[in-house]
Structure formats: structure tokens, C-alpha cells
Amino acid sequence: MGDAGTTAWDAGSPLALAQSRKVAAAIETAQRWPEGYVELVPVTTTGDVIQDRPLADVGGKALWTKELDKGLLDGSLDFCVHSMKDVESVRPAGIHIAAIRPRGDVRDRIIGAESIAALKQGAVVGTSSPRRAAQLLRLRPDLQIVPIRGNVETRLAKVERGEVDATLLASAGLKRLGLDAGAAIPTEIILPAPAQAAIGMECRANDTHTQSVLTTVNNDITYACVMAERAFTRALGASCASPVAAFAVLEDGDLRMRAQIFSSDGKDMVEDRAAFDCGDDATPEALARQMLDAAPPSIRRLFSAS
Numbered sequence: 001m002g003d004a005g006t007t008a009w010d011a012g013s014p015l016a017l018a019q020s021r022k023v024a025a026a027i028e029t030a031q032r033w034p035e036g037y038v039e040l041v042p043v044t045t046t047g048d049v050i051q052d053r054p055l056a057d058v059g060g061k062a063l064w065t066k067e068l069d070k071g072l073l074d075g076s077l078d079f080c081v082h083s084m085k086d087v088e089s090v091r092p093a094g095i096h097i098a099a100i101r102p103r104g105d106v107r108d109r110i111i112g113a114e115s116i117a118a119l120k121q122g123a124v125v126g127t128s129s130p131r132r133a134a135q136l137l138r139l140r141p142d143l144q145i146v147p148i149r150g151n152v153e154t155r156l157a158k159v160e161r162g163e164v165d166a167t168l169l170a171s172a173g174l175k176r177l178g179l180d181a182g183a184a185i186p187t188e189i190i191l192p193a194p195a196q197a198a199i200g201m202e203c204r205a206n207d208t209h210t211q212s213v214l215t216t217v218n219n220d221i222t223y224a225c226v227m228a229e230r231a232f233t234r235a236l237g238a239s240c241a242s243p244v245a246a247f248a249v250l251e252d253g254d255l256r257m258r259a260q261i262f263s264s265d266g267k268d269m270v271e272d273r274a275a276f277d278c279g280d281d282a283t284p285e286a287l288a289r290q291m292l293d294a295a296p297p298s299i300r301r302l303f304s305a306s
């Protein structure tokens with residue numbers, strides 16, 4: 001960072017702007033910098049330009065980070081702010097996840113009904129998330145899942161206009177946009193995506209100055225949990241087309257993780273949990289291996305590590 005830090009957000013997304021503003025404010029407070037000291041730079045990403053096709057068909061999560069990665073590596077940006085859920089589990093060489101903010105509400109919310117059980121028979125639910133589709137179909141095979149893209153407001157409007165009966169959205173994103181929509185679904189019913197509700201900051205791996213600034217707004221516990229969820233996802237060889245859920249918490253000094261992998265139609269699921277302790281054989285990678293070994297072909301073919 002020079003005199004002022006330069007950070008970037010995905011300019012096509014109001015959620016990304018809200019998150020970047022919050023991160024900039026947290027850094028300014030921690031560093032006792034004046035308001036506005038951290039300069040925000042809008043960067044439009046391919047992911048937001050292509051709104052009509054499912055993410056899995058056009059190139060996956062990298063579409064959200066490609067332009068931002070380039071800005072980091074060419075030195076025009078000092079750091080980037082991401083929803084960690086949208087950041088691929090393998091990052092380009094030279095880019096480092098420097099900090100993760102305290103996690104918000106990890107649950108999904110249902111918009112358009114009081115609960116999944118309350119949806120009418122055969123209801124049309126809009127989601128382009130393979131995880132949410134599989135989880136919904138597992139609980140309610142009668143539902144009709146249709147793809148839905150666009151930002152959070154667009155999706156809410158589609159429910160409002162009756163284009164779909166319901167949709168699922170992350171509670172954390174709704175809250176950050178100041179939207180109090182829908183009903184929270186317990187994690188026992190819908191386990192969240194790996195890294196859901198976590199905002200992270202990336203910088204160049206060799207930029208020790210920016211790293212030391214970002215560390216002041218890091219949350220150690222969230223960082224450890226999200227990194228374990230990412231390690232699990234990476235070990236599965238999961239892509240954005242793989243239905244996977246994972247959620248880790250720190251409890252009595254242990255990292256405890258619950259994880260699920262599904263077939264696309266939700267008919268098959270492998271669920272497991274593990275506690276990771278320092279110096280233990282139990283690791284997120286071992287959990288991924290064990291779950292893939294137990295998985296039928298309908299699940300295994302969706303993961304490239306199998």
C-alpha cells in the first residue's frame with residue numbers, strides 16, 4: 001500500500017460494494033486513518049456481465065476473480081475484497097488470502113415461503129446453485145428447480161413478481177444489503193456452502209506491508225474455519241458444478257466440521273463430520289477422501305479427485 005490503500009470490488013454487484021465499504025471502514029478504524037483513506041476502485045467482472053447463463057456453463061467461479069486477480073498482480077490494486085464462497089479453492093501463484101472478517105449468519109434463507117416444508121406441492125424454486133438444488137430435491141423431490149441468475153435484488157424481484165414460487169439466498173448477503181427478507185433455515189436442514197458468510201481480503205503474496213495492515217482486521221477463528229472448509233473443497237476436486245456443503249466451527253479448542261456431498265438430483269448423499277486437532281491424523285483432506293470413497297458413482301463423477 002502506498003499513501004492510501006487501494007482496494008477493489010466487483011462493480012456489477014451492490015453486495016460487493018457494500019462489503020468493500022465495510023472492509024475499508026474497518027481498516028480505517030483499526031489503522032486510525034481518516035474516513036476515505038482507503039480508495040475503492042470499481043472493477044467489473046465477467047461473472048456480472050454474463051447474467052443469462054448458469055455459472056457452471058460459462059467458466060465457473062474464476063469469472064468473479066479473474067479481473068481482480070489481474071489488478072493485484074499488475075500492481076494497480078493493493079488488495080481485493082471477496083465473498084469467500086465465490087473464490088475458487090485453488091488460487092493463482094502470487095495471490096494470498098491475507099485476512100477474513102468475523103463471519104456473519106451462515107444460514108440460507110427461504111424467500112416465498114415460511115419453510116421448505118411449507119412450499120406447496122410441485123412448487124417452482126429458482127436456484128442456480130447445485131448445492132441448493134440437490135438439498136431441496138432431497139427434502140422435497142416434488143419441487144421443480146429452475147435456474148435463476150442476477151444479483152440478490154433481481155432474484156427477490158422474481159419471487160415478488162411470481163416468476164418463481166420461492167428461492168434460497170444467503171442470510172449474510174441479505175443482511176449486508178439491509179434486506180430483511182424470508183425465513184432462516186436451520187443448518188441442520190440446509191448446511192451452508194463452504195465459506196458462506198465469510199468476507200476475505202487477498203493481496204500479493206510478497207506484499208508484506210499490505211499483509212500486515214490486513215492482519216489487523218482478521219478474525220483468527222473465522223480464518224481457521226474457512227480455510228478448513230476450503231481445504232475440504234479443494235481435496236474433493238469440487239467445481240462450481242459440484243453439490244457440496246461444509247461448515248466448520250471452533251469448539252473446545254477443536255475445529256469441528258460437518259460436510260455433505262450429493263448427486264445432482266439429491267437422491268444420493270454422503271454426510272460426515274470430523275474434529276481436527278493439532279498434530280492429529282484427522283484433516284479436511286482425509287475427510288474428503290473418506291467421503292468420496294463412500295460415495296456412489298452418481299456423486300463421485302461430480303468431483304475430479306475421485
Ligand SMILES: NCc1[nH]cc(CCC(=O)O)c1CC(=O)O
Binds near residue numbers: 173
Ligand atoms: N453466489 C453469490 C453469492 N456470493 C455470496 C453471497 C452471499 C454472501 C455470503 O455468503 O458471503 C451470494 C448470494 C447468495 O448465495 O445468496
